Amino acid sequence: MSTPVRYGSWSVDRGASFGGLGVGTCVGAAAAGIPVFAALGAQRWAVAAAWTPVWAVFVVLVAVPVRGRTPLRWSWDACHRLVGAALGWTSWQSRSAAGDVDDLEDADLPGVLSGIRTHDGPPFGPLLCRPAVVSDDRERTWSVVARIAHPGIGLAEADTRTRLGHGLAELLESTATGELVSSFALQVRTVPDDGAERSAWQAANRRADAPALAHAVIDELADIMTAAGVRHEAFVTVVVPERRISRLAREAGGGTDGRARVLYGLMSELEARLLGPVGCSSVAWLDSSGLAAAVRTGFAPGDRARLTTEEPDLPMALAGPSSAPPPERRHYEHDAWQSVTCTVLLPDKGAVMGALAPVLVPTAAGERRSVTVFFEPISHTRADRMIGGESMSSELTNEIRRRGGFRVRAAHRQEAARVEGRDIRFAEGNALVRVAVAAAVTVPATWSISDFGRRLESSITNSGFKPLRLDLAQDSGFAAACIPLGVGLPRRRGAR
Structure with a gap:
């Protein structure tokens, strides 16, 4: 029996330049110390002694991270949140709750999802279905969503897992080669089974003249299976930015239909x-009603049974929550539900395929877990520049340590070997992909969300990863982890 493959050739998105700090931080810290050195040069000892504590405090504010952010960034984000709450920017109510719906097909979603618009594309495939094309006016992107079914890897052998891992790598390399897709999101949502499909089938096929004992046995078995069953649903979202698709769309006829035709070609390949x-x-590409149901069950997991049996065709105007109060610092409330979202930091020792499985296991009936993995293929030119910079920085750092008489530790040698291995694989034709993981737990509003938030963090830790809760950005994190519309994690640097 072969051993499972451990994946761990990743690195930080932007490495530190000096002493664990970036270029901007180093320049800012050095600039703040100029008055100290100027005072020392002029032999003004009192001024130098008075300014040194100020310099030290400034360095701590801009250079010492606390739960992923520096104290200065925490203060800036907290001020933004307070100003938004004071001006009423964070409160939201749906148009349907206010009785002001003009178009039922117009999406009405809160927060970072407010720029989402859905369009019915032209007929696609042999069944001439019309997949929904999602446009994000805020990010200027276009995306399509598919519901997928996969047998899973729980009982798969190591060779099968390795083959599936190579298949995913080939998929990501093809998207990177095409240089059209900016983000590929895989979302898995796990919730205890509500028995909606089973109840609908029984209502349509149950015989009224059956013996009473048979009815009692069937009802008891249904209760046992519903209590013990867990249901999974998986979605794939493909995001294409407007700047990459505009030229091809003009050649395909222009407008929304032209962009849809370009996306259809990409959908067939994927x-x-x-x-x-x-x-x-x-693989089933979602139409407007299917996408609306996926969005609605993302906000309200308990509505799935009603959507399955009573309202199969839900309009997009009713897919979101009726109201969303200002998001709390460490959790997000939406209608009768509340959620906690954490990012999952990848471990340095690597992980085997399926290591995140414990994160998807609910700990109580009524709890919903959701994990979204974002893959962002990087173009060949940019990847070559990034890997070249990493290689030069690694060699220069180790050479400075050796010339300075410092010991090159095992961690430094391991990082140098990792950079060299990445350079070799890139030269062999492999693609460079940026990866981010967001996990969320959703429970009814009457439950203790702090307790279930700790359970989520414990599940992530037990899986071998490190959780980092998205404080002050729980609404954006929830949209990334639970809603399959292509909205990614909040960004600090650069643009999409």
Whole structure:
């Protein structure tokens, strides 16, 4: 029996330049110390002694991270949140709750999802279905969403897992080669089974003249299976920025239909790889009603039974929550539910495929877990520049240590070997992909969200990863982790 492959050749997005600090931080800290050195040069000892504590406090504010952010960034974000709450920017109510709906197909969503618009594309595939094309006016992107079914890897052998991992790598390399896709999101939501499909089937096929004992046995078995069952639903979201698709869309006819035709070609390529090397058993691109149901169950997991049996065609105007109060610092409330979202930091020792499985296991009936993995392929030119910079920085740092008489520790040698291995794989034709993981737990509003937030963090820790709660950005984190519309994690640097 072969041993499972451990994946761990990742590195930080932007490495530190000197002493664990970036260029901007180093320049700012050095600039703040200029008055100290100027006073020392002029032999003004009192001024130098008075300014030194100020300099030290400034260095701590801009250079010492606390839960992923420096104290200065924490203060800035807290001020933004207080100003937004004072001006009423963080409160939201749906148009349907206010009785002001003009178009039922117009999406009405809060927060970072407010720029989402959905369009019915032209007929696609042999069944002439019309997948929904999602446009984000804020980020200037276009995306499509598919519901996928996969047999899973829980009982798969190591060789099968390795083959599926190679299939996912081939999929990401194809998207990087095409230089059209900016983000590829895989979302898995796990919730205890509500028995909606089973109840609907029984209502349509149950015989009224059956013996009473048979009815009692069926009802008891249904209760036992519903209590013990867990339901999974998985979505794939493909995001394409406007700047990459505009030229091709003009050649395809322009407008929304032209962009949809370009996306349809991409969808066919991705569907072939999902059904082939990745091992999916089915791929269904969602239309407007299917997308609305996926969004609604993201906000309210308990509505799935009603959508399955009573309202199969839900309009997008009713997909969101009726109201969303100002988000709390450490959790997010939406209608009768509340959620906690954490980012998952990748461990330096690497991880085997399926290591995140404990994060998807609910700890109580009624709890919903959701994990979204974002893959962002990097173009060949940019990847070459990034890897070249990493290689030069690693060699220069180790050479400075050796010339300065400092010992090159095992961690430094391991990082140098990791950079060299990444350079070799890139030269062999492999793609460079940026990865981010967001995990969320959703429970009814009457439950203790702090307790279930700790359970989520404990599950992440037990899986071998490190959780980092998205304080002051729980609404954005929830949209990234639970809503399959292509909205990614909040960014600090650069643009999409």
